[in-house]
Amino acid sequence: MENQKPGNGVPLSFNKAIDFLGRIPQRLQSYMKTLENSRKGSIIGPISLADKEYASTYDASLTKQIQRWNENPEWVDQLPEIKVSVPKGSLCNLSVMFNVGLPPDAIYNIVINPDNRKVFKNIKGTISRKVLSDDGLRQVVEVEQEAIWKFLWWSGTFSVHVVVDQNRRNHTVNFKHIKSGFMERFEGYWSLQPLFVDKESCFPENPQTLADYEHCTRGKGRVATVVRLEQLVQPSIIPPPPISWYVRGITSKTTELLIQDLLAETAKLRNSINNKQEIAISNNISLDEEESIDLDDDPIYYFDDIKKKWHCRKR
Template sequence: MERNGRSKEFNMAVPKFLVQLPNKLQNCLKASDLSQIKRFAKHDGHLSLSSDVKRGKKALTFSDVDLEKQLQAWRENPSWADQHAEIKVSVPKGSLCNLKVNVNVGLPPDAVFNIVIDPDNKKVFKNIKEVISRKVLVDEGHRQVVELEQAALWRFLWWSGTIAVNVLVDQNREDHSMKFKQLKTGFMKKFEGCWTVEPLFVDEKACFPFKPKTWPEYCSCSGGKGRLGSKVTLEQLIQPAIVPPPPISWYLRGITTRTTEMLINDLLAEAARIRGDLGPEKSNKESEFSQDIFSEVDNISDIKRRWALRRRYARQYHRGFLTAN
């Protein structure tokens, strides 16, 4: 009897939570808090999650290096096999989850950073429906503090919709970091995190037994042929105003993890597309295949469907090209 009573209470609680969820999702951030903006800019946008970033240690910077020169090495050797992202999930007390993702990307840090901070990156990341507003609050050339409101897609069981996310973003090209933090609490009590992009010496073996520590050293010992990749880390803390009980919290944590994984996969797909554009001349047979398939896609009138198919065929073709080599 006791177990049946608990089951009945849980069954009644679940529909109530599910009914309230869409309304709670829509009650997200709508306006900025000026005092918080000033504090954010004054303290260089450091967030609670930035403790993993080593302070006091000067990060490698490539502002004095021409990105075009870095990409030239990829033009000469565009081969790269993407690896699965490493995702670690922890559950700090009172939060839904803290996600930390590590993945290597076959493009230089500047190129990856350009993708992440692009105001029009909804073309890359499928979970961004639209950018509602974007306002630059601080502009120091290499660093900007931006107030951003986006409409993000969400799905829960048989419900789906959009949620307005209003955040402050501190993006710094010197260390290739982008920190973000929610402006006001709403359905989400906390939503904050940080992207960091560090250099990866892809062809470091060419320098053996010398182990380069800087870009000039790497460029010198590899004869200018060494490719520069990126070690990308994304960490984000998600804490709803009300953390649902299990098993709903488990389900939501799983959705959040898969959404983050999709975000990283979108980044890898865009990097693959760029590498494909950088590649050497294709053979006549490959060129004919490429022209035929993309000509067929270009005849589709639906813009979104045409864009999605072009990206899918590009990924499939690129994977086949790498396998063949």
């Protein structure tokens, strides 16, 4: 049977063959990319247009906020109070809420940083880390870390193997223990919400959104962070009292040290930013040149822009 021909007189089967051959490079490239992601153990999902727009704005917003904290670094940290409860069948549930003098994106960058053991001294090291999925603003990561506990004159280490769901859009980090061992259950979350530090200057207005806050402060309002941390801890074997009281004290103290490390790092970051500005002014350095100033202990992970990271690493 003779092949049908379109208006140009070329058989349809021939056109289909040409079209198929033309798609081979594209299909091969797509296959190789999928194979590479599979080999790495990660599943890279499509990034929505809304996520792309958000990603392009949060970096600019963070930069503006860092500049405002640079101009006015006044802030007094207050040690939070840890509330300890004992749900049935578990060792304890720890609940803590406190304010931090930097915007949520800066705190989020510290919490999710793969090398945050430099900040949190109770993390001895990362044994393994694998990205399970990455959809742009949301990442699911499997992490195994070795943690350090301290209580009075005693100390030791234990391994924690968790899956961490990191969502930048709402600034939440959920974690859950996935392998039995020393821990039967270890789960909880970080929640980072904006705090309008200079809200009093808006009186009698009471801004509820960032846009309203920007408007009433004429683009000069600083944003801090309300940090909430929840942790449920349940060892494989729950010891009876009074040993359980002792273990509960270790858990509470470990969380307290973690929070103190975070507050110390944010104070260090504010001082580092302020010191950079003073060095630039005293030496008549332009704003562009200021980016290349490097302090030996300058924390770099709060930068989202690759060029800024590179400038900070340069000596």
